[in-house]
Amino acid sequence: MYGEWRKNTPEWLKVFPIEYAGHGGRCNESLASSTGEIIDDILPYILSVARENIILFGHSLGAALAVRLAKKMREIGIEQSVRLMILSGRPAPSCLQSSQTHPSLWSHEELVNRAKRYGGIPEIILNEPDILSFFLHILQNDLCINEELIKEDKVIFSFPIWGMTGEDDYVAPHKSVHQWKEWTNCWKGVSIFPGGHFFLRDEMSVQQIIEGISNILSPLE
Known part of the structure; x- marks a missing residue:
């Protein structure tokens, strides 16, 4: 799905879709048995394609993994490489059981x-x-x-966070996504798009997200 985003992104914005072991094009690989295994798998790839001006985008479980990934980047001293994190279709941990x-x-x-x-x-x-x-x-x-x-210890990230959800997404209601504001000193609010939990399948919504990224960030040189 994210590979299709490349068709609509400006020249300065490069999209690198990430697949976990056992998913998509990697379906012949064994599924990861822990969050740590996933992070250790995908972080080297991210750093192989970008060392600065990174935008982390995650939807649903992917959003929670983006947060864990950002924590790992802080732990190893490269949090400043992240310019923006977008958390889609995922309630903040304080709203989960x-x-x-x-x-x-x-x-x-x-x-x-x-x-x-x-x-x-x-x-x-x-x-x-x-x-x-x-x-x-x-x-x-x-x-x-x-x-x-689900029980993720809160940290305050130095980069902006932008939340989003579908207007009919019962998994991630607007108020629950809004609680991610507690995780950053630069909260960009919650955008609500038509549709349910899989609103990202709508091309118009994707285009609005790309435009939103452009509005939040200056073109990355």
Whole structure:
């Protein structure tokens, strides 16, 4: 999905989509078993393509991982490399609660119901047992990773944070995303776009996000 953004971005803004092990083009690799494993996997790639003027963008679980990544960058002394962090479709930790039952114990039916509630599972997949099983295995692993990130210790980042969500996103209501303001000295507010949790599929919303980035940041030389 993020690869398509390259078609609409200005020359000064380069988009580098990141795929986790076991996802997308890396689906033949083993899924990560912890948040730390994911961060250790993707940080070297990020630093191989950019050492400064970095914009971190994450949606849903990806937003929580962007925060953990920013913490790691602070830990190793390169927080100043980040110019902006965009957190999409993700409530701040103060608005989250752990699941009563760990996702690793969820049944097939529970996973299907969760996927349907998110609105991220095409109807055709529901009618293909093998494909559905493959999809649910990835989803269950993502939900287990998500449990690690629910109780995140707050830090105050030196760079701006911009929140966003869909107007019909029950996963990340506006007020819950707004609480990310406590994590920065330069809060850029919450933008609300038409649609639900997967509002990023809408090209017009993506164009507005790109324009918003341009408005927040001067062109990066």
